[in-house]
Amino acid sequence: MSSTVPLVPRLDFKGWHIVLPERGHQFLLPSENLHEPLDAQVTERKSGLWILRTDSGLGVVVPDGVDVIRNGTAVTGMAVLHQGDNLELGGRLAVYEEVQRLTLALGDALVDRRCPHCFSALSVGSEVIRCPLCGEGYCPDCWEHLAGSRCCSRNCHFSPDSQGTHDG
Secondary structure, X not given: OOOOOOOOOEEEOOOOEEEOOOOOEEEEEEOOOOOOOEOOOOOOOOOEEEEEEOOOXXXXXXXXXXXXXXXXEEOOOOEEOOOOOEEEEOOEEEEEXXXXXXXXXXOOOOOOOEOOOOOOEOXXXXXXXXXXXXXXXXXXXXXXXXXXXOOOOOOXXXXXXXXXXXXX
């Protein structure tokens, strides 16, 4: 059995959340109903907020006929999302969450792996921070130590920062 944690990356509206699509996909949050993402093609002209996830794993928003404010600044064109960004759209506030804090359970893929920073073994019951791009697991102290640097996993370019993590 693996750990039960909220799915990320996601927009948390504090009452409901929208999980971003798989890498390389997109959907539309229509301006008349932010609760129901629509499977649509970018070529379709529909009003709302396009939510994309790049092949590299980045979350992106593209407003189309709706006003979107990220961290107090209006989004024009598109915006790449980062852990802890505040979004306001359609009078609703959301926080972008992409980093998970979880406690490992029996059967979790990270059990018996080593923290790539300190090389400590990750075991059942260990508290772990999971990199949102590569899925590597870190000791919480090691993740905090990497603030301003980048993930230690080969070819991962995620940069942990001092913003909060999502507790699972």
